[in-house]
Amino acid sequence: MAKNVVVGVTGGIAAYKAVILVSKLKKLGLHVDVIMTKNAMEFVTPLSFETISQNPVTTDTFARERSWEVEHISLARKADLFVVAPATANIIAKLAQGIADDMLTTTLLATKAPILMAPAMNTVMWQAEITQKNVQTLQDRGVMMITPDSGLLACGEVGEGRMAEPEHIADEVQRLLSLQNDLTGLRVLVTAGATREKLDPVRFISNPSTGKMGYALAEAAKERGAEVLLISGPTALSAPAGVELKSIQTTQDLYTEMLANAPQYDIVVQAAAPSDYRFMEQSEQKIKKSAHDITLTMVPTPDVAKAVGERKTSTQVLVGFAAETGGLVENARKKLVSKNLDIVVANDVTKPGAGFGTDTNIATLITRDTEASLAQMSKRALADRVLDSALAIFKTRSDE
Secondary structure, three states: OOOEEEEEEOOOOOHHHHHHHHHHHHHOOOEEEEEEOOOHHHOOOHHHHHHHHOOOOEOOOOOOOOOOOOHHHHHHHHOOEEEEEEEOHHHHHHHHHOOOOOHHHHHHHHOOOOEEEEEOOOHHHHHOHHHHHHHHHHHHOOOEEOOOEEEEOOOOOEEEEEOOOHHHHHHHHHHHHHHOOOOOOOEEEEEEOEOOEEEEOOEEEOOOOOOHHHHHHHHHHHHOOOEEEEEEOOOOOOOOOOOEEEEOOOHHHHHHHHHHHHHHOOEEEEOOEOOOEEEOOOOOOOOOOOOOOOOOOEEEOOOHHHHHHHOOOOOOEEEEEEEEOOOHHHHHHHHHHHOOOOEEEEEEOOOOOOOOOOOEEOOEEEOOOOEEEOOOEEHHHHHHHHHHHHHHHHHHHHHO
């Protein structure tokens, strides 16, 4: 069955490129619906898109002549992917602020489909602080952006702001749609969150991990068709729909669950942040404050990643995370070898946008033979990049 793509066209000179994009999407065998804003129709007529897409073009929020359905809800539900090309500064700002004042913005707010935007505007508008803030807001919410090209703009200026070429956008559409079922039949285990090592009934040591990265990975794997087990430390997050959740408290709990479950999974992504030490002794009663110093002895916890790596099966792919404050690549490569991992997702937690508790991350994906530094992106977007790499390794091993 053909995938459904809804293309939103806004009012910019690059609107003519959207006609080429729709043509390329149709040649890929996709079903394409087009929504045009009022300003877009000043550049290209709906007839052009209707001829290419072989579907009526939607322009009016209140048009009722074609169907009894509420049109924006119908298209929002229908979409497997939503593409906005060109995406002007105006539409980016509206979506960032939740404004729904025309057919396109109303449908965008109503859809649960992934959204891909191809910005196009004057270079000064693109570089403006408010535009970049709006772009970041959308990326934090999972909206994907194709960075505009640099070159001669319609206004006569030279710089970044040209809409990406239709071929590039069509390739990205094809890639994103192929992700939706590429993990079908595979089993993926994800760990997430911090562990807690108790001192007494009311105190413990832990770390700031919120579990957002691990939960994003579990959600992405499930959406791509995998059977997913999420082993999570304490967190305020809810498990993604359809994902099996096992809750743990301590590093020993995590160790026990991983040894019991990891061998049965094709891809194991260890995004949890377990404590490396625990208290040698736990008091059964609350330790009362006194005027005297106290000495607490700590001992190492089990090395979960190393234990899983020692038991790795022939086709299994193991992914680890390295949260570093220095020596990023060097330390990550040591971890790759010592834990028998296939991929390490390394990030410098001292960088803004890459630390614990953020909605974004700045990561370097490291394998035995490769190293890829990624720009800041949402954790959900990074989750797909991690799964892409893991799946590529799994396929290679399965074919051997």
